[in-house]
Amino acid sequence: xxxxxxxxxxxxxxxxxxxxxTLKTADAxxxxxxxxxxxxxxxxxxxxxxxxxxxxxxxxxAAEGIARLGTAQRIASEQAGGGGAGFAxxxxxxVRFALDNPALFRLAFTxxxxxxxxxxxxxxxxxxxxxxxxxxAGADAQRLQLQAWxxxxxxxxxxxxxxxxxxxxxxxxxxxxxxxxPVQSGNNNDASP
Amino acid sequence: xxxxxxxxxxxxxxxxxxxxxTLKTADAxxxxxxxxxxxxxxxxxxxxxxxxxxxxxxxxxAAEGIARLGTAQRIASEQAGGGGAGFAxxxxxxVRFALDNPALFRLAFTxxxxxxxxxxxxxxxxxxxxxxxxxxAGADAQRLQLQAWxxxxxxxxxxxxxxxxxxxxxxxxxxxxxxxxPVQSGNNNDASP
DNA sequence: CCGTAATGTTGATGGCGTAAACATAGCGTG
DNA sequence: CACGCTATGTTTACGCCATCAACATTACGG
Numbered sequence: 423x424x425x426x427x428x429x430x431x432x433x434x435x436x437x438x439x440x441x442x443x444t445l446k447t448a449d450a451x452x453x454x455x456x457x458x459x460x461x462x463x464x465x466x467x468x469x470x471x472x473x474x475x476x477x478x479x480x481x482x483x484a485a486e487g488i489a490r491l492g493t494a495q496r497i498a499s500e501q502a503g504g505g506g507a508g509f510a511x512x513x514x515x516x517v518r519f520a521l522d523n524p525a526l527f528r529l530a531f532t533x534x535x536x537x538x539x540x541x542x543x544x545x546x547x548x549x550x551x552x553x554x555x556x557x558x559a560g561a562d563a564q565r566l567q568l569q570a571w572x573x574x575x576x577x578x579x580x581x582x583x584x585x586x587x588x589x590x591x592x593x594x595x596x597x598x599x600x601x602x603x604p605v606q607s608g609n610n611n612d613a614s615p
Numbered sequence: 616x617x618x619x620x621x622x623x624x625x626x627x628x629x630x631x632x633x634x635x636x637t638l639k640t641a642d643a644x645x646x647x648x649x650x651x652x653x654x655x656x657x658x659x660x661x662x663x664x665x666x667x668x669x670x671x672x673x674x675x676x677a678a679e680g681i682a683r684l685g686t687a688q689r690i691a692s693e694q695a696g697g698g699g700a701g702f703a704x705x706x707x708x709x710v711r712f713a714l715d716n717p718a719l720f721r722l723a724f725t726x727x728x729x730x731x732x733x734x735x736x737x738x739x740x741x742x743x744x745x746x747x748x749x750x751x752a753g754a755d756a757q758r759l760q761l762q763a764w765x766x767x768x769x770x771x772x773x774x775x776x777x778x779x780x781x782x783x784x785x786x787x788x789x790x791x792x793x794x795x796x797p798v799q800s801g802n803n804n805d806a807s808p
Numbered sequence: 809c810c811g812t813a814a815t816g817t818t819g820a821t822g823g824c825g826t827a828a829a830c831a832t833a834g835c836g837t838g
Numbered sequence: 839c840a841c842g843c844t845a846t847g848t849t850t851a852c853g854c855c856a857t858c859a860a861c862a863t864t865a866c867g868g
Contacts, residue, residue, distance in 0.1 A: 430846080430847080433846080433847090451644060454823080454824065454825085455824080455825065455826090456823080456824065456825080464847075464848095465847065465848050465849075466824090466825085466826085467825095467826075467827085467847080467848075467849085468846075468847050468848075470826075470827090471845075471846050471847070472846090475825080475826080476825065476826090528725075531772070531773075531776055531778070532721075532725065532772075532776060541778060562794075564788075565788050565789060565791075565794065568770070568779060568785065568788070568789045569766060569789050569794070569795065571769065571773065571779075572765070572766045572767075572768075572769035572770040572773060572789060573762060573765045573766050573769060574765075574769065575765075575768075575769035575772060575773055576764065576765035576766055576767065576768035576769025576770070576771075576772065577761070577765040577769070578769075579724070579725075579768060579769065579772055580724075580764065580765060580768055583724055583725060585724070585734060586761060586764075592761065595757075595758050595761075596758060596761045596762050596765060598758075601755075601758065601762070602762065623815080623816080626815080626816090647854080647855065647856085648855080648856065648857090649854080649855065649856080657816075657817095658816065658817055658818075659855090659856085659857090660816080660817075660818085660856095660857075660858085661815075661816050661817075663857075663858090664814075664815050664816070665815090668856080668857080669855095669856065669857090
């Protein structure tokens with residue numbers, strides 16, 4: 423299965439793989455269709471047999487990013503044992519994921535008119551956010567949900583853009599159960615014992 | 616002063632003007648050096664007499680964006696009469712500015728290695744943030760400052776990227792004095808009567 | 809008043825996304 | 839087993855981009 427001549431075998435996956443690889447060391451706007459094709463050992467226009475255009479390829483990469491983010495958050499939540507600590511942990515994991523995968527994270531969120539790749543109601547990350555917010559704030563769930571998302575997303579972006587030092591202590595300080603969502607108006611039905 | 620032939624007169628300003636104009640209707644990555652040169656009625660390479668490269672041109676546009684953001688925030692703060700309401704108003708103004716100038720806002724913050732154009736310690740916006748945070752949280756000023764910035768920035772980005780509806784009611788709900796920075800650990804020396 | 813520095817121009821290079829026309833190979837049906 | 843259809847690649851070409859090198863024009867200070 424080394425070098426089939428004409429037909430590649432699984433070019434689509436190879437292109438996504440190549441894209442993820444490039445995103446480890448380069449920004450999204452430095453990802454060129456031709457480069458990924460080169461990495462896959464294929465002519466530039468072969469890409470069009472699997473993606474209608476470059477935007478679609480990037481959207482596929484973005485979707486992969488969202489999925490990985492969700493996984494990272496779930497693991498963090500579980501390790502923290504759910505409850506308030508779990509909620510904070512998902513937020514911290516969000517920021518750490520961004521710092522560990524800057525280009526992929528940016529691609530996944532920035533410039534939403536990738537249309538497809540972006541986070542939507544049935545992603546793992548989104549579901550966790552909603553559930554936690556509801557269990558904590560009841561009627562005020564929407565506000566808490568948006569505030570929590572905004573803090574994590576904003577901190578991630580500001581750190582990525584170098585406007586705030588990317589310091590783990592800062593992450594814990596900013597995304598903190600006590601100060602960020604202190605027991606909300608007597609509605610806290612905590613999930614941890 | 617209509618059409619000096621060879622020497623343009625003030626090409627640098629004309630290019631920035633052209634850039635700001637383009638950013639009203641197009642994304643930053645759709646701004647081409649050649650297009651701005653065309654708008655200014657000048658050959659593409661003339662740009663290099665005023666900017667070492669495209670990055671520098673974009674940085675100049677970014678700096679203009681930061682300045683305008685600061686102005687918008689100051690006005691909002693004054694109209695709200697300072698104090699807690701003023702603090703919240705600067706945050707809301709931050710988000711509204713982003714929604715009114717999406718491409719310019721993104722350019723100003725995104726991809727910090729524009730190096731120059733970005734917000735730094737002596738910008739009006741930054742100074743206001745620091746002062747408000749100190750007057751509110753005293754010793755905990757840094758945490759409040761980062762939380763406030765992160766919420767505003769995150770909300771702005773998420774709305775720009777279409778992940779949260781760009782609804783003014785939502786802005787007021789999320790960036791809210793009562794819920795976001797409730798009287799902090801007895802340290803609130805409010806500036807309003 | 810004249811030369812030098814500041815400011816523009818033309819032309820070329822190599823990269824990009826993508827469209828059109830052509831080539832190959834693998835698979836399902838006879 | 840043969841054959842042709844379709845999925846998958848290739849080559850070539852176009853127009854756009856950022857940027858470099860060499861040359862042209864102007865403004866201004868001695």
